[in-house]
Amino acid sequence: MNLVLVGINHRTAPVEVREKMVIQEARQAAVLTDLVRREGIREGLILSTCNRTEIAVRADSSSEPEHTLRRFLADTHHCNLELYETHLYWLRQREVVEHLFRVASSLDSMIVGEAQILGQVKQAALIAREAGALQGELHDVVEHALAVGRRVRRETAIGVASVSVSTAAVELARSIFGSLEGKKVFILGSGKMSELAARSLASSGARDILVSSRNYDRAVDLATRFHGEAVPFDRIFHHLAHADIAICSTGSPHMLIRKSYVEELLSARKNRPIFFIDLAVPRDVDPAVDELDNAFLYDIDDLGRVVQNNREQRKREATWAEEIVQQEADRMMRRLESKELAPTIVALEKRLQSIREGELARFNGRLAELTSDQRESVNALTQAILSKILHGPVSELKDAAGRPDHSTLVQLVRRIFGVPD
Amino acid sequence: MYSDLLWFAVAFYGLAIILAAPSAARGRPTFSSASVAAVVLGLVLNGAALIADAQTLHRIPLTGIEAALSFLALCIAAAFLLISRAYRSYGVGWLGALVLPIVFLLTLAAALGTRSARDVQVLADRWLIVHSITMILGYTCVFLTFAAAVMYLMQAGELKSKRPRSFYRFLPPLEVCDRLYDQTLVFGVLLLTIGIVTGFFWAARMWKGSWELDPKILASIVTWAIYAVLGSTRLYGRWKGRKSAYVAIIGFAAVMITFLGATFLSSQHGFFPR
Numbered sequence: 001m002n003l004v005l006v007g008i009n010h011r012t013a014p015v016e017v018r019e020k021m022v023i024q025e026a027r028q029a030a031v032l033t034d035l036v037r038r039e040g041i042r043e044g045l046i047l048s049t050c051n052r053t054e055i056a057v058r059a060d061s062s063s064e065p066e067h068t069l070r071r072f073l074a075d076t077h078h079c080n081l082e083l084y085e086t087h088l089y090w091l092r093q094r095e096v097v098e099h100l101f102r103v104a105s106s107l108d109s110m111i112v113g114e115a116q117i118l119g120q121v122k123q124a125a126l127i128a129r130e131a132g133a134l135q136g137e138l139h140d141v142v143e144h145a146l147a148v149g150r151r152v153r154r155e156t157a158i159g160v161a162s163v164s165v166s167t168a169a170v171e172l173a174r175s176i177f178g179s180l181e182g183k184k185v186f187i188l189g190s191g192k193m194s195e196l197a198a199r200s201l202a203s204s205g206a207r208d209i210l211v212s213s214r215n216y217d218r219a220v221d222l223a224t225r226f227h228g229e230a231v232p233f234d235r236i237f238h239h240l241a242h243a244d245i246a247i248c249s250t251g252s253p254h255m256l257i258r259k260s261y262v263e264e265l266l267s268a269r270k271n272r273p274i275f276f277i278d279l280a281v282p283r284d285v286d287p288a289v290d291e292l293d294n295a296f297l298y299d300i301d302d303l304g305r306v307v308q309n310n311r312e313q314r315k316r317e318a319t320w321a322e323e324i325v326q327q328e329a330d331r332m333m334r335r336l337e338s339k340e341l342a343p344t345i346v347a348l349e350k351r352l353q354s355i356r357e358g359e360l361a362r363f364n365g366r367l368a369e370l371t372s373d374q375r376e377s378v379n380a381l382t383q384a385i386l387s388k389i390l391h392g393p394v395s396e397l398k399d400a401a402g403r404p405d406h407s408t409l410v411q412l413v414r415r416i417f418g419v420p421d
Numbered sequence: 422m423y424s425d426l427l428w429f430a431v432a433f434y435g436l437a438i439i440l441a442a443p444s445a446a447r448g449r450p451t452f453s454s455a456s457v458a459a460v461v462l463g464l465v466l467n468g469a470a471l472i473a474d475a476q477t478l479h480r481i482p483l484t485g486i487e488a489a490l491s492f493l494a495l496c497i498a499a500a501f502l503l504i505s506r507a508y509r510s511y512g513v514g515w516l517g518a519l520v521l522p523i524v525f526l527l528t529l530a531a532a533l534g535t536r537s538a539r540d541v542q543v544l545a546d547r548w549l550i551v552h553s554i555t556m557i558l559g560y561t562c563v564f565l566t567f568a569a570a571v572m573y574l575m576q577a578g579e580l581k582s583k584r585p586r587s588f589y590r591f592l593p594p595l596e597v598c599d600r601l602y603d604q605t606l607v608f609g610v611l612l613l614t615i616g617i618v619t620g621f622f623w624a625a626r627m628w629k630g631s632w633e634l635d636p637k638i639l640a641s642i643v644t645w646a647i648y649a650v651l652g653s654t655r656l657y658g659r660w661k662g663r664k665s666a667y668v669a670i671i672g673f674a675a676v677m678i679t680f681l682g683a684t685f686l687s688s689q690h691g692f693f694p695r
Binding site: 154155157160161171172174175176177178179270271272273290293294296298302305306309313316317 | 444453510511576579580581583584585587589590592593594595596597661662663664
């Protein structure tokens with residue numbers, strides 16, 4: 001098995017370099033067909049997204065695919081590859097397996113945990129399969145990478161925690177209300193922050209949006225953008241009674257929403273929960289509101305802390321995901337190597353067996369006077385010697401599966417026993 | 422036959438817990454399909470054990486405490502599967518974390534119990550069968566109300582803390598807890614009412630002396646009163662949130678006292694007629 005991957009990504013190259021290396025999806029099938037026709041290349045995969053272009057190949061064990069790949073890249077992009085040499089990274093064997101697993105798990109993404117990459121890997125595998133460029137060990141690796149990506153999604157919260165204030169607000173709202181569909185959102189004040197938060201809420205299903213601002217025109221402007229409704233500022237308390245989520249960001253110098261008012265509000269809404277997102281500085285909502293049972297209040301600092309917390313959580317989740325990747329890479333390597341091992345063991349056995357048979361044939365004349373019983377014993381004796389000799393190297397080879405020196409050992413055994421490649 | 426089947430049910434419920442344990446240990450109980458499949462198998466075997474028991478006894482086998490426990494486990498496991506299907510887009514992992522150990526312990530207790538092959542004539546009465554089935558279904562509902570209340574308190578606590586730990590994502594949203602709470606409470610109160618009324622009829626016919634003063638009957642009236650009050654305050658919407666969650670937990674404690682505690686205090690009620 002000879003796996004090599006060459007690539008360029010958001011860490012090694014700026015966008016003006018990456019864009020030159022993109023291989024559009026429509027071209028990929030043709031490019032792959034060209035790739036696998038080249039000398040020594042058995043399988044190929046192209047993964048080309050806005051953050052990376054990577055080419056993974058499986059080559060004949062005797063060939064050196066680096067050279068072929070260099071020429072292939074130069075041909076595909078009609079460029080002088082030396083200009084980009086510093087941006088390229090080259091990976092071999094286990095590194096390729098680990099890397100593909102990390103990519104599929106979104107650990108190598110610009111935004112760690114983003115969900116698109118798994119679909120992109122899947123699509124790349126599909127194209128390569130249909131082009132006939134993916135059918136052996138590399139195919140197994142890619143399929144396993146997809147499984148690892150799914151496992152990481154399932155078992156870690158790597159993609160769950162929101163890392164911006166507005167998405168964190170949405171996440172909190174979901175923990176209170178579940179689905180946001182049919183929930184009423186009241187935007188108080190027309191600042192940039194409240195607009196961002198409202199946008200996130202609206203894209204998560206909140207359809208019913210009311211806007212109120214001291215500046216009525218701006219309220220109308222904001223309301224039309226969200227297909228909502230503007231209400232006059234002096235009527236806010238009337239409308240607030242119907243809201244499930246209130247986003248406050250007025251420029252008011254004192255608190256607008258007092259605890260006693262929210263108490264009335266809750267009793268009017270039969271204690272259905274209400275969520276205040278206070279983005280204003282100075283604050284619009286009395287912090288004492290949070291003491292009420294079914295009122296939830298997050299001010300700008302609270303949200304900032306949630307985001308900070310989420311970032312740390314993502315980091316923790318990423319270390320767990322890395323562990324999963326290592327585990328799975330170990331498993332994959334063992335599987336690949338034991339697959340590779342079988343032909344070596346068979347060839348080794350065949351080689352020794354042919355020596356034995358050759359020698360027996362050579363001595364045939366001198367053994368002719370033996371009785372059939374004695375002949376049988378000679379046969380069994382030579383067979384036993386052969387088995388004893390085989391036992392050492394075979395068990396050593398099997399033990400080595402998964403170890404880094406495995407390939408060297410295979411080559412060594414083959415050479416010592418004169419087993420042809 | 423009966424106890425073999427029941428032991429297999431115990432094994433599969435246990436397997437479901439083991440399969441879900443690694444994720445639960447990390448504070449994010451997620452139920453893999455393997456774990457759910459184990460629950461389903463446990464449920465089938467649990468049901469089969471009850472059917473086998475009914476066939477040997479030639480009647481509905483709910484008069485022994487073992488059968489009652491294993492029927493309760495069956496109902497709770499079935500309800501868990503139904504709820505996790507209905508609310509699968511929300512975190513129901515914690516519900517499983519609360520429910521499955523209980524199901525496992527109930528079946529284990531049922532399997533360990535020595536069944537006395539009693540066939541008391543009075544126990545075959547039709548009122549009694551209705552009474553025991555509705556009571557157990559009612560217990561299932563109020564157990565789920567309790568679970569919903571616990572999840573509500575956990576979720577509300579995380580949200581109020583302002584620094585929600587990562588497991589809050591694996592809890593159902595507050596409104597989902599509330600919905601589950603309301604639905605199970607309504608059915609629970611209804612079933613417990615039917616169960617208690619049928620129990621009165623049976624007791625009035627069968628028992629001599631002042632059966633009204635039997636500890637288990639008194640305890641069940643207190644329990645019923647707690648739930649009836651809770652149900653009506655919920656209907657009027659005055660008591661949403663943490664307050665009613667605490668009451669549901671107290672109510673469930675009362676149920677446990679009634680179901681288990683009073684069984685041993687009662688002279689003639691319960692599962693050990695003396």
